[in-house]
Every structure is written in C-alpha cells, then in structure tokens.
Amino acid sequence: MLAAGVGVAVVGTGTAVALAATSSTGPNLRVATVRVGSVDQTVETSGTISSSLKLTPSFASSGTVASVNVSVGQRVRKGQVLAKLDTTSLQADVDSANSTLASAKQQLQADETGQTGSSNNGTNNASNNASNNGASNNGASDIVTAAYVTYLTVPSTSISELIKQVEDAQQALITAQHNVDVAQPAIDAAQHAVDADVTQNTTLRNAQQQACATSSTPAPSPSDTSSSGNSDCADAMAAYEASADTLTNDMATLDAKIAVQDGYVKQLDTSITTLDKLVDQLQSAAAAAHSSPGGGSTGPSSPSAPSSGSPSRPNHNGGGSNTPNGSTPNGHAPSGPNHGGNGNSSGNGNSPSGQNGNGNGNQPASAAQLAADQKAIDAAQAELKVAQQNLAAATLTSPAAGKVAAIGLTAGQDSGSGTITIVGTGIPGVQATVVLAQLDQLKVGENVTVAADGVSTPLHGTVTSIGLLSTTSGSSTAYPVTVQLDAGTPQLYDGTGADIVISTGSAHNVLTVPNSAIHDLPGGRHTVTVVSGGKTSTVPVTVGIAGNDVTEIKSGLRAGQQVELADLSQPLPASTSNSNNPFGRFLPGGSFFRRGTQ
Secondary structure (H helix, E strand, O other), rough: OOOOOEEEEEEEOOOEEEEEOOOOOOOOOEEEEEEEEEHHHHHEEEEEEEOEEEOOOOOOOOEEEEEEEOOOOOEEEEOOOEEEEEHHHHOOOOOOHHHHHHHHHHOOOOOHHHHHHOOOHHHHHHHHHHHHHOOOOOOOOOHHHHHHHHHHHHHHHHHHHHHHEEEHHHHHHHHHHHHHHHHHHHHHHHHHHHHHHHHOOOHHHHHHHHHHHHOOOOOOOOOOOHHHHHHHHHHHHHHHHHHHHHHHHHHHHHHHHHHHHHHHHHHHHHHHHHHHHHHHHHHHHHHHHOOOHHHOOOOOOOOOOOOOOOOOOOOOOOOOOOOOOOOOOOOOOOOOOEEEEEOOOOOOOEEOOOOOOOOOOOOOOOOHHHHHHHHHHHHHHHHHHHHHHHHHOOOOEOOOEEEEEEOOOOOOEEEEOOEEEEEEOOOEEEEEEEEHHOOOOOOOOOEEEEEOOOOOOOOOEEEEEEEEOOOOEEEEEEEEEEEOOOOOOOOOOOOOEEEEEEEEEEEEEEEEEHHEEEEEEEHHEEEEEOOOOOOEEEEEEEEEEHHHHEEEEOOOOOOOOOEEEEOOOOOOOOOOOOOOOOOOEHHHHEEEEEEOOO
C-alpha cells in the first residue's frame, strides 16, 4: 500500500545522464542532456473499496424483535421483509389512542350541546304547564295534544336564530383551533430546517476560511479561478454562499409560517369572544322566555309527534338527550326529575313543578372549553397517527435491492438502535484522500488506475467527486476524493484496501530535463545550471508538467544542451523538508532538489 498523499509520479523518455570534467582541477559533475520526450503526470494515494450502495435500515420505533428473516450474504430485493417486531404492545397503543380520541370527541359534542340545550328550559315549560294544568297522563289526552300542537305552531324566532348563531360560532371556533393545531408541526419542521442550515452554514464558513487562508491574496469571488491557489478558495466560497442562500430562504419560509399561525391565533381569540357573547345572549333569552306569562315559547327543534297512548313530552334536558327528540322508547316520559350529568342519559324527566334537572347546574361550557376540547381531539388524532405508523413500521423491509452484509438485530431482544446493513451489488468505487498541495491538480473525470488488494490485474475508473471539507492529521491536510470504477469490474469486498494513480496531465514531444536539474526559487521562478565548454551558467526556465522523473521545459533551453544535476554527495537536512510539497525537498543554501532517480 502507498501512503496517502504521496507526490506526483512522472514517466519520462529520452533523457540521458553522463559524467564530465569541467576542468583539470574542478569537481566531477553529473550532467544530463536536454531531450524531446513525453511526460505523464499522476497523483498517487490510497483508499478503500466502497460498494455502489450502502444502507442501514432500522426500526422506526423500539420494541421486541419477533423474527429476523434474512441472513448475512443473502441477496434481497427492494421491499423484501428483513425483520419484524412483536406487535402486541403496538396494537395496544393504537387501541388506547382510538379510545382517547373517541372520549375527546364525545366531550366536545357534550359541551357543544350544553351551550344550546339549556335554552330549551323556557320553551319546554309551555308543554309542561299544559299537561300539568289541563290533563293527566291517564285522562284528557286530547287536551294535551292540543297544547302540543300549540307548542309546535308558536316558535320563538329570536331564540331559534340565536341557537343557529351559536352553532355557527362553535364551528368557527373549532375550525380556528384545528388550524392552530395543524400549523404548529409545520412551524416545528421549518425551525428544524433552519437549525440544520445554521450548522451546515457554520461548517462551510470554516472550510471557506481555511481554504482562503492558504492564499496570500484576498478571497476571490466564486467566478475568479485565475490561479490554482484561488480555485479552491473560490469553490469553498461558492459552497458557503449557496448555503447562506439556503439559510435565507428557509428563514423566510419559517417567518411566513409563523405569520400564518399568528393569523390563526387571532381568529381563535375572536371566535372565543364571539361565542361567549352569543352563549350569554342565548341564556338571557331563554331565561326571559322561562319567566314570561304562559311559560315561554318553543326551543330550536320540534319534538316528535305524539305516539299512541300518552303523548311524549318535549325535551327538558338542558344538556341534550340520546333519545330522538326527547321521546322515550315507550312514547311517554316517566315522572320525576332528570338528573343526567351532561344530558346524555336516555329519557326525560318532568318534576311536578315543571322544572328541568341538569347535572351541570345549567351552566354551559365556555368558548375556551370548546377550544380546549378541539385541541384535545387534535392531540389525540396525532397520537393515533403515530401509533398507527409505529404499528405499520413493525415490519422492516429492504429499501433497495442488494446483499445483506451485517445483521445487528436478534430475535427476542429489544430492537434498540440495531440495524441491518445492505450493500449494493452494482459497480463499486474507491474512497480516498488527496493532500492539499496536490488538490489543484485534480479534476472530475480524470482517469484512474487502481490496484486493489487481492486482485492481480489493474482496475480502471474515473474521478467522480472532489470534496470541499478537509480532514487534518498532524500537519497534513487532505480532502476526500471519490473514484467510480468502470463497468466489468470484478466483485470486490467493501472496505478492501486499494492504491490509486490518478492521471492529472500529459505532454508529448516537449523538452524535458531530470527533476533534480531544476532549482525552485521564491516567487514561482525556476532555474537550471547549463554546462557548456567546461563552464557553468545559471539560466532561468519556464516549467510545465513536473513529476518524479522529468519536468517539461517550456522555455529557456534547447534540445542537446547539457544541464547540471544535483550533487548527490550533499546531505538533505530533514529540518528543511516540506511534507506537503509533492515535488521534493530543499537542498542546503535554499536551492531545491526534485525527487527523481537521476
């Protein structure tokens, strides 16, 4: 295996090295002839084989694992059952949530009825008075019938209208409370998105500052890629600015949802105030009808027609009744007061004085109580939805076709955070890192040669992505690189080691010299020492592609000239080495020795 971050490797042809004496008293020099040849530049590093797909599905809710339906190495299709949970407790949660929801709905219905039912007190007394003063249950039935007909034909318009207004206000309040309850989860989700954006934005900001700190010039705009040093900075800045735009958009979405919620809350407050006023008006009208001569007038709904035998009495239950229109199964009302707690008991009772008994003391529920009832219904519905989802999620299925690589669940034990690992069976890739000094040489789409452990033949692929977020180990900073292997690649195991060689450039029919002949100077300048007629002279040159063996010379030399190579007798002090430089190490006196065999 090659160490990650190894420098460039260059294959060169047409270079010769010879020894010559510059003078009778001068030292022996190592020289090379400038030749026309080819240079292939590569970046070498190492990484690991990665599957085309790697997923780790797990149960959405915890519970006891009932069964594991697959084994390691088994091929699975998308949607195939991997494991199941014991659903006993999950089904009990659904049943409990259904019961809670039913109770909440029943409470709302009772409170709604209580706000209008008490207005029947005055209207019902007309029938009571008629039956008590002019007829008995076993006597003058036709007199009672006449009173009943009078009851039907003399409605109280004002009370009926008030009841209709109260019912409309109840529905408006229920709708407003429901809107508030539904809007809140949307706000929570929007807030979560903003929180995630802030975290990502901070990470990319730090990456941008790190990338731009390596350049001595101010941070460029994202479109400024005039130099390789500024390219990384510009890419990092572009990613940071894109993240900032996402954060801005998500914050605007959150603000909009909050504004909508504020509107719903105002509607709810208005609905509560309106309903309370209407209920008070209805109670006052009902009380006036009760105290008026003749016992008042009819309520909002007409009782059913008298059945055979004694006629049924109007409903005297201020909280409502579960029997149709106040009639009992046998068509007559039993004697005695009615003490139904919320008016949900069957049958109606008339006391001798014609008073109605109501367990809530004839005090209707407030508008705020109706809002609380609807809120309880919404909460119960949300709990039921979660319970149903948990029950459905008790069966774990494969999210994609692939092969089972690992199983972290055991039948009979709690599922906890256990997962089943599914790896893809498609073409694999390689995950590697490249040191910062070499990063500007890489481009997406460059060809790659891979030597994988356990595979005798070289594999081939291309660079598909170059990461923006770095990792640092000691003084070395590296960035992730992803390589996609070509079709026809043999089966490889996830995590297998691999050496990769990335072809980053090539030049053909160009002047070349050995790397050790070139001296790098501050400011990006380069020189070589030319040997001619027994004398040496320093000549500035412009270099192109460079690597371990030879470097392309773009100007300053001509073919056939002799250049001096490095003096191998001189030691290379470790204290002046540059581990991040892909080309070589400095020689004593500030000159630079490029890696090479010559």
